[in-house]
Amino acid sequence: MGRYVVFDCDVGIDDAWGLMMLIKAEEAYKRRPDLANSPKKFEIIGITCVQGNTDVDHAVINTLRVLDAVNRNDLPVYKGCSSPILQRHWENPEIFHGKDGFGDVQHEKQVNLDLVRAEHAVNAMYDFVCKYPKMVDFILVGPLTNFAMCINMYGSKFVDNIGNIFIMGGNYQGQGNVTKSAEFNFMMDPEAAHIVLNSINTPLTLLPWETCIDEHFDISLDWRLNVLGSVQSPFIELLNVVERSVFIPKGIEGWLASDAVLVAAYLFPHLTVKVRRLYHAAVELTGNHTRGQMVIDHLKQEKDNAHIIMEVNSEQYKQIIAWTAGLEGVDMECELGKDKSNMGKYVVYDCDVGTDDAWGLMMLIKAEEAYKRRVDLANSPSRFEIIGITCVQGNTEVDYAVINTLRVLDAANRNDIPVYKGCSNLVKPRAWENPKYFAGKDGFGDVKHEKPVDLNLVQPMHAVNAMYDFVCKHPKEVDFLLVGPLTNFAMCISMYGSKFLDNVGQIFIMGGNYRGKGNTTKSAEFNFMMDPEAAHIVLANVKTPLTILPWEACDDGAARVTLDWRLNVLGSVQTPFIDLLNRVERALLIPKGTKRWLVCDALAVAAYLFPHLVVNETQLHHATIELAGIHTRGQMVIDHLHQEKKNANIITVVNIDNYQKIIAWTGGVRGVHMECELGKSQ
Incomplete structure (x- = not known):
């Protein structure tokens, strides 16, 4: 009744x-x-x-x-x-x-x-x-x-x-x-x-x-x-x-x-x-x-x-x-019959847009549009609306991250999504410097673009204040996908405390490492190393376990998706987004002699959207960050002794074959349909 x-x-x-x-x-x-x-x-x-x-x-x-x-x-x-x-x-x-x-x-x-x-x-x-x-x-x-x-x-x-x-x-x-x-x-x-x-x-x-x-x-x-x-x-x-x-x-x-x-x-x-x-x-x-x-x-x-x-x-x-x-x-x-819960939830995508962030954002946009278009998904609790993209320093400085975000949105014909500029510096001044800009100084391969972006599209509110404003408007209904350094989110916790944290929805993070394997230093993953204090603040303050996709889970099966497949299969799709990413990724990856194609942020988004297809194994642990080590600063440390309260669902094994299908769907490869899998859970 x-x-x-x-x-x-x-x-x-x-x-x-x-x-x-x-x-x-x-x-x-x-x-x-x-x-x-x-x-x-x-x-x-x-x-x-x-x-x-x-x-x-x-x-x-x-x-x-x-x-x-x-x-x-x-x-x-x-x-x-x-x-x-x-x-x-x-x-x-x-x-x-x-x-x-x-x-x-x-x-x-x-x-x-x-x-x-x-x-x-x-x-x-x-x-x-x-x-x-x-x-x-x-x-x-x-x-x-x-x-x-x-x-x-x-x-x-x-x-x-x-x-x-x-x-x-x-x-x-x-x-x-x-x-x-x-x-x-x-x-x-x-x-x-x-x-x-x-x-x-x-x-x-x-x-x-x-x-x-x-x-x-x-x-x-x-x-x-x-x-x-x-x-x-x-x-x-x-x-x-x-x-x-x-x-x-x-x-x-x-x-x-x-x-x-x-x-x-x-x-x-x-x-x-x-x-x-x-x-x-x-x-x-x-x-x-x-x-x-x-x-x-x-x-x-x-x-x-x-x-x-x-x-x-x-x-x-x-x-x-x-x-x-x-x-x-x-x-x-x-x-009739629709309500705020039918809307499902709202999503904030916090990023330092380089190429992997761009693929993650495109995947998120494609899923959002599918939820809006398909009548059978109208009442799905997983349905969502992207209410903001918040930019942070990381792959590049925050101004370039904003510009790259606007380029992606323009290519996807989604300039309606609000973009917010966030923190240009990390929580604590960094004595360590990233020895190389993997994605180029501008985060997008330093290639030339014919069309300038419209910076008037950037919202005047700071990203940190926007995050807080979102959860005040939609308490417990806003999920955060954090695929860059955690500076913006940590600053929001520091500024607003429980008024913010008590009202957030799910938190998904691409970052950290759970086996001590680094990709920027010997023992630290890039996003966490770019602001260890921010990662510490987030992990030390969350009230319920968040979800983390660590570096090792991305790296373990990465060889199975090749750069050749990326450039010659995905790259053959004729869309403005693929044209943009073709130019950027060719400029970045071919000169380095890269053989495999790994976009960790897109894998994190796939785990959020299609957990039943992507996530093969998770482990619930207490995770913290080493802040003082000479060799281990920035490393995520797992409490294997189970002495502290668990705060993180750590994705340890992913299904790369299913992920490859999802990224093919994201790119628009003909004959690949993933919309029927939206709305399903683990």
């Missing part, structure tokens, strides 16, 4: 739009066979009414009017609390929606109050979760009195068995809409909001007032009345009468239905929610000026309890509300 939904409301205009949207989505799930098994499919099992926009009796009447207009009198309606938890000494100076919450207009048709269930809304909420434990989602778009009373009456028997909680209410920047510093729903019962935020076990989702009045939310009342209002349906006719009576006399030009925005965030999170951050939220109960204000713990001293939606996509929401109204030509049903 998927989910069950309770819509808790104080039905005024915005509640009505939210309820209509919810009903339309429920009916689409029932009607469409392709959505029959969607985990997001839901059934509305109750509409619970509460005091707020109007008294609870009028909220019930308005709910029944909406249900009658949409021919859904089958939905159970429950009358809830008529007063806040504590007697209210403050009174709302303006009854915005009219005394009856629906503009005080006259209606020809009377509602049938016999449809209201006898059970109190609070008891109904408890009964729902007892009947369907952990399967009932609550969409709370009025004061939180009913929900808080259920917590007070039933405690953990209720709280432990609820599903998701979505709330429209509160404020996170101190901007009020009913007092100087408080939002309406929270101010109508501050104690209720306090009880809810203080009692939940897992973070709820909250749409605050400031997000709804963002300057980008520019939907006009004219569009509402003359475009949406032109739709011929009983619901639109009802809301036309109500909204004209409420808005036109006030001279209002913009149109906002906050509760409908929350429902859109519940139904279409991948379209609606642009920025969401995890915080601890509390409610001020005693302030003379701030009672009812929601307060955010910016110091991160208390346990997070709320995913706060800080930015929404107003254009997408406008499409969703047009679909809700039944505007001709607007179809959003194909987007």
Whole structure:
């Protein structure tokens, strides 16, 4: 069945739009066979009414009017609390929606109050979760009195068995809409909001007032009345009468239905929610000026309890509300069933772009585009979006790394991917110098290029700050592929600490060595040797084991992929990317007499994308970095005695034959298809 939904409301205009949207989505799930098994499919099992926009009796009447207009009198309606938890000494100076919450207009048709269930809304909420434990989602778009009373009456028997909680209410920047510093729903019962935020076990989702009045939310009342209002349906006719009576006399030009925005965030999170951050939220109960204000713990001293939606996509929401109204030509049903988890995750590619980074980046791009293109992969948890490429010193200085990245993106026709310039120096000044520039001083063979890159495409934010910003926007959903020295990532840990590390997703590293075999010094691998302190910081601070592809795993089977195959098979593909890499790799590898072709960074990306094909063996160990040795500085040291907490899944054996197929697919060799293997795991 998927989910069950309770819509808790104080039905005024915005509640009505939210309820209509919810009903339309429920009916689409029932009607469409392709959505029959969607985990997001839901059934509305109750509409619970509460005091707020109007008294609870009028909220019930308005709910029944909406249900009658949409021919859904089958939905159970429950009358809830008529007063806040504590007697209210403050009174709302303006009854915005009219005394009856629906503009005080006259209606020809009377509602049938016999449809209201006898059970109190609070008891109904408890009964729902007892009947369907952990399967009932609550969409709370009025004061939180009913929900808080259920917590007070039933405690953990209720709280432990609820599903998701979505709330429209509160404020996170101190901007009020009913007092100087408080939002309406929270101010109508501050104690209720306090009880809810203080009692939940897992973070709820909250749409605050400031997000709804963002300057980008520019939907006009004219569009509402003359475009949406032109739709011929009983619901639109009802809301036309109500909204004209409420808005036109006030001279209002913009149109906002906050509760409908929350429902859109519940139904279409991948379209609606642009920025969401995890915080601890509390409610001020005693302030003379701030009672009812929601307060955010910016110091991160208390346990997070709320995913706060800080930015929404107003254009997408406008499409969703047009679909809700039944505007001709607007179809959003194909987007139902998707969510942020359907998006899978986000990826940051941190690199010092030389040729192996370039191949890894191209592989990542090709996989991302396959996930977007293939309908059968739409709901894969491995689906991802590349949200940033962060550049660091390593194969070359950071400015050249940026230029090389831009060349690859231009060749792949992906200049839309944001590029960030990162650290130009390592954590600790380096007494040791790399005796040779294997990839040339510019990291790309020092060849001449006819076309200059557009440096205006580089983002102004520093790569380190961008990394932190990404995890704040998408906590625990951002994977980091680190294929250069670890300076950027280590600096982010040093600057932001647990605020950063507690919110990262998976970490994949190409670097280090686990058998003491070096490729830059006798005992150190290049990426770790280029900034040993950075590698130490990362390994010493990670909370859960990261994945490392060390040098030896790359080197062991490298002879099986030849430079001849690279240049004459892959090199025969006619694409701008292959043309670019042909010139660079010929300039680099042929003069050196190289026989084998090894691109370690691409192998690390292949292990991330196709672990079931590439990774034959891993070992879980504690790994650290030697910082003081005369001969061993930069070496990764494995705790074979198993005395310390394990922090690294080390890939020790890879399948080079499968990797060769993957790199052939990356290059576009005809007849090689790997897309059917995406989304599979070890």
